[in-house]
Amino acid sequence: MTQQAVTLLTGGAGILGSRMAARLIAEGHVLVVVDRNQEALEKLAADLGPSESFRGLAADVASRTDMEAVRDEIEAELGAVSTLINAAAGKSENFFEPFEEFPIGDWDEVMRINLTSAMVCSQVFGKGMAERGAGNIVNILSIYGIVAPDQRIYEGSEYLGRAINTPAVYSASKAGLWGLTKYLAAYWGHRNVRVNAVTPGGVFSGQNETFVERYSARVPLGRMAEPFEIADAVAFLASDRSAYISGQNIVVDGGLSTW
DSSP, X not given: OOOOXXXXXXXXXXXXXXXXXXXXXXXXXXXXXXXXXXXXXXXXXXXXXXXXXXXXXXXXXXXXXXXXXXXXXXXXXXXXXXXXXXOOOOOOTTTTSOGGGOOHHHHHHHHIIIIIHHHHHHHHHHHHHHHHTOEEEEEEOXXXXXXXXXXXXXXXXXXXXXXXXXXXXXXXXXXXHHHHHHHHHHHHGGGTEEEEEEEEOOBOSSBOHHHHHHHHHTSTTSSOBOHHHHXXXXXXXXXXXXXXXXXXXXXXXXXXXXX
């Protein structure tokens, strides 16, 4: 079997992940997308079209047992994973409950998906990268992991007909992922493993007009992000064009965090 460089993308069947997947395949990556949702993986495969460069695997990205099985399957069929992109993120049943009443069970669930999964996947795949003396990890954060959400934009805001906000658990999980990014960049740097992050600003995905107008008014460029703009930054960090970049965070927010 001829060994080849393989990129693993977790949570790749979502709005941002699917655009990342298309961009990475276009740039020549042999891509494995891991997501809990088998139906979403099948839809992604259909949207991407027939490709020998794509595999979709259903697994729990926060389960070490699941991800070790995924690693073994990938290495047997395709070769070692050289780039890991931790993009998995999720919501709980009570995700939009106010902070004062937010259930601890929901807190644990979101933390498990957003932060623990990145730790587990970095353990499982980063160890091999360090042993081989080469590797690349990209973590997907959020603008609300580096700045606090402006609560004023949420009055009258809806997503697919439901009132929305940004809960504390989301901010905390993404801030924690930035801390993990810097830690691993220092921890594995001497093994030639690069670890970086991409921080998306707000991406339009069905929010109502009230939210879009209020959010855009907070952004110097005056609009929300498009999914391809996030994918562009991820593709850069996943390539040799960023070979001397590690421990950094590319913030793709239209300038929101400047004020």
